[in-house]
Amino acid sequence: MPDRSSPETRAVLRAAVPPARRLLPVVLLGVASAGSSIALLAASAWLIARAAEQPPILYLSLGVVGVRAFALGRATFRYLERLTGHDAAFRQLASIRSGIYERMLPSAPDGLGMLRRGDLLARFTSDVDDLQFVTLRAVQPFVSAAIVLVAAVAGLAFLAPGSSLGVLACLVVGIGAAVLAERIAADRGARRLAPLRGDLQSAVVEHVTSLETLVAFDAAERSRTRIADLGERLARATRAQAASAGAAAAVMSALGGIAVLASIAGGLPQLASGRLDGPAFAVLCLVPLAIAEVAAAVPVAVAAWRTARVSAERIATAVPAEPPSGVVRPPAAAVAFPSGAGAPTLALRGVRAAWPETGTPSGPVLDGVDLDLAPGERVLLRGPSGTGKTTLAHVLVRFLDYGGSYRIDGVEAAELDPAEVRRRIGLVEQRPWLFDEDLRQNLLFARDTASDDELLAVLDRVGLGEWARERGGLYAPVGERGVLVSGGQAQRIALARAMLADFPVVVLDEPTANVDPDTAGRLLDDLLDAAGERTVLLIMHSVEVPAGVDRVVELTGRG
Structure with missing residues (x-):
C-alpha cells in the first residue's frame, strides 16, 4: 500500500500503528484465525469424502478431531484477535487525541479563533476514530492474510502443483480487479467523506449555538436548508463508499468460484492418473473457497488505508503546526518569577498588540499603552468599544504577545x-464559559482540592450562597454554556473561580455586559467587595465610576 502523503500525514499514520509488542500478538492471532478457517474447510472436505468410502471409524478419528479443533480454534482465535486488536488500536487513538491537545495548547485560546469549532470537533472525534482502521482493517488483516495465503498456496502445491498455480493466478488477478473496482468507485467519495462530515458538524454547531440570532433575523430556515444540503451530499458520498465496498466484495465472491474451477482443472490430471485420491481431490475443490474468503481482506485493507489516510491528512492540519504570529511562545530559558509576597506590581510602557487572526495590515489594535497597577489597587479602565480593552486584558494574562515593555515586579513578562x-493574574471574561455540569464541577476545576465547605463559603462571598441553597446546593445544574443561570450569576460564578484559584491580581472584563442596568451597579459593588485585598483591573465602556474604584484610566483610539 504505497503512501504518497505529506510527512505530517505519514507521522499521524505511524502514530496509529501500535508498537511491535502490541501489534505482533494481533497479527499472530489473525494468522491463527484465518489459518483455522482454511484448515477447517480442508479437514471437513477430507472427512466427508473419506467417510463416504465407509472405512473403519478409527481411520476417521484424526479428521473428526481436526474438524472440532479447527472449529473451536477459529472462533477462539478470532475473539482474541478482536480483543487484543481493539485494545491496541484504542490505546493509539488516546495518544493521538492527546497529541492534538498538545498541538492546540501553544495556540490556545487566541490563536484558535480562525478554526471552526464544529469542524475541529469532527477532526478530534470522527477522524481520529477512523484511524482505528489502520490497525483493525489495514495493517493487521493485510499482513495476516498475506502470511496465510502464502501458506495455503504452498499447501495446495504439495497436493497438486497445477491447482496451486491456477489458484495463485486467480488470486493475483482477482485481488487486483477488486482493488481497481473499489478505487474507481470510492476514490472521490472517500476523499469527500471526511471533509463533508466536518462541514456538516460545523453547520449544526453554528446553527444550535446561534439559533436565537438566526430566528431574530429570519435566517433559521436558510441555515436548516444548508444543513439538509450538506446531509444529502454526505449521504451520497457514504453511498459511493458503500458501493465501492460492494463492488470489491462482488469481485472476491466471483473469485471463489473461479478459483474452485481453476483448482479442479489443475487437479484432474493427477486424479485421473491415480496420484491423487478422492478425499484429497475434495480438499482441492473446497479449499479455494476458504482462500478467497481470506483474500477478501486485502481489498478491504486497501480501502481502509485510503480512508484512514484522508482522516490523517485532516488531523495533521487540524491546528497550525506553529502558533500564529501574536500568540505567546514560552521563552527558551524562563526567568524565575519574583517571589515577593502578595500582589505584584504591574507596569506597562508603550505596549502594542494585535489579534492573531487579523494579524494585520491595518496595524495593531493596541499601540502605545501606558498603565501602572500597584498592589491592592482598584483601577477602572474604560473606553468605547473597539479601543482594545479586551486585547489589553489578554496581554496582561499572556494570551497575546506584545511589543513595548510589560514588567511584573520589575521583570519583563x-x-x-x-x-x-x-497563576498570579486571573481573567474573568465578559462571557465566562460554564460547563454543562453542576455548580460543584464548575468550581472545582479552579482548585480541585477544595472541600464542599470551601466551595459554599466562596459562593457566599460572591453573593450566590442563598441562591445555590435554594436550587439544591452544589449539585444545582447550570445547563449547557450556563443556559440555566443569568448573566450576573455567571459573572459571580466566574469570580468565585478566580477566588478559589487565589489570583493576587484579577482582571474583570465587562462584568456587567450581560445584566440589566438596574442590576449592574449592585453586581459591581458585590464583585469589588468579594475581591478583598486583591488588585483589581475593572474593564468597562460605561461612563459611570463604581464606588470603591481608586483610579480611572481612559483608553481612546488605539492607546
Whole structure:
C-alpha cells in the first residue's frame, strides 16, 4: 500500500500503528484465525469424502478431531484477535487525541479563533476514530492474510502443483480487479467523506449555538436548508463508499468460484492418473473457497488505508503546526518569577498588540499603552468599544504577545513562563464559559482540592450562597454554556473561580455586559467587595465610576 502523503500525514499514520509488542500478538492471532478457517474447510472436505468410502471409524478419528479443533480454534482465535486488536488500536487513538491537545495548547485560546469549532470537533472525534482502521482493517488483516495465503498456496502445491498455480493466478488477478473496482468507485467519495462530515458538524454547531440570532433575523430556515444540503451530499458520498465496498466484495465472491474451477482443472490430471485420491481431490475443490474468503481482506485493507489516510491528512492540519504570529511562545530559558509576597506590581510602557487572526495590515489594535497597577489597587479602565480593552486584558494574562515593555515586579513578562503569570493574574471574561455540569464541577476545576465547605463559603462571598441553597446546593445544574443561570450569576460564578484559584491580581472584563442596568451597579459593588485585598483591573465602556474604584484610566483610539 504505497503512501504518497505529506510527512505530517505519514507521522499521524505511524502514530496509529501500535508498537511491535502490541501489534505482533494481533497479527499472530489473525494468522491463527484465518489459518483455522482454511484448515477447517480442508479437514471437513477430507472427512466427508473419506467417510463416504465407509472405512473403519478409527481411520476417521484424526479428521473428526481436526474438524472440532479447527472449529473451536477459529472462533477462539478470532475473539482474541478482536480483543487484543481493539485494545491496541484504542490505546493509539488516546495518544493521538492527546497529541492534538498538545498541538492546540501553544495556540490556545487566541490563536484558535480562525478554526471552526464544529469542524475541529469532527477532526478530534470522527477522524481520529477512523484511524482505528489502520490497525483493525489495514495493517493487521493485510499482513495476516498475506502470511496465510502464502501458506495455503504452498499447501495446495504439495497436493497438486497445477491447482496451486491456477489458484495463485486467480488470486493475483482477482485481488487486483477488486482493488481497481473499489478505487474507481470510492476514490472521490472517500476523499469527500471526511471533509463533508466536518462541514456538516460545523453547520449544526453554528446553527444550535446561534439559533436565537438566526430566528431574530429570519435566517433559521436558510441555515436548516444548508444543513439538509450538506446531509444529502454526505449521504451520497457514504453511498459511493458503500458501493465501492460492494463492488470489491462482488469481485472476491466471483473469485471463489473461479478459483474452485481453476483448482479442479489443475487437479484432474493427477486424479485421473491415480496420484491423487478422492478425499484429497475434495480438499482441492473446497479449499479455494476458504482462500478467497481470506483474500477478501486485502481489498478491504486497501480501502481502509485510503480512508484512514484522508482522516490523517485532516488531523495533521487540524491546528497550525506553529502558533500564529501574536500568540505567546514560552521563552527558551524562563526567568524565575519574583517571589515577593502578595500582589505584584504591574507596569506597562508603550505596549502594542494585535489579534492573531487579523494579524494585520491595518496595524495593531493596541499601540502605545501606558498603565501602572500597584498592589491592592482598584483601577477602572474604560473606553468605547473597539479601543482594545479586551486585547489589553489578554496581554496582561499572556494570551497575546506584545511589543513595548510589560514588567511584573520589575521583570519583563516576556522573560517569564506564561503559565506562572497566569497563576498570579486571573481573567474573568465578559462571557465566562460554564460547563454543562453542576455548580460543584464548575468550581472545582479552579482548585480541585477544595472541600464542599470551601466551595459554599466562596459562593457566599460572591453573593450566590442563598441562591445555590435554594436550587439544591452544589449539585444545582447550570445547563449547557450556563443556559440555566443569568448573566450576573455567571459573572459571580466566574469570580468565585478566580477566588478559589487565589489570583493576587484579577482582571474583570465587562462584568456587567450581560445584566440589566438596574442590576449592574449592585453586581459591581458585590464583585469589588468579594475581591478583598486583591488588585483589581475593572474593564468597562460605561461612563459611570463604581464606588470603591481608586483610579480611572481612559483608553481612546488605539492607546
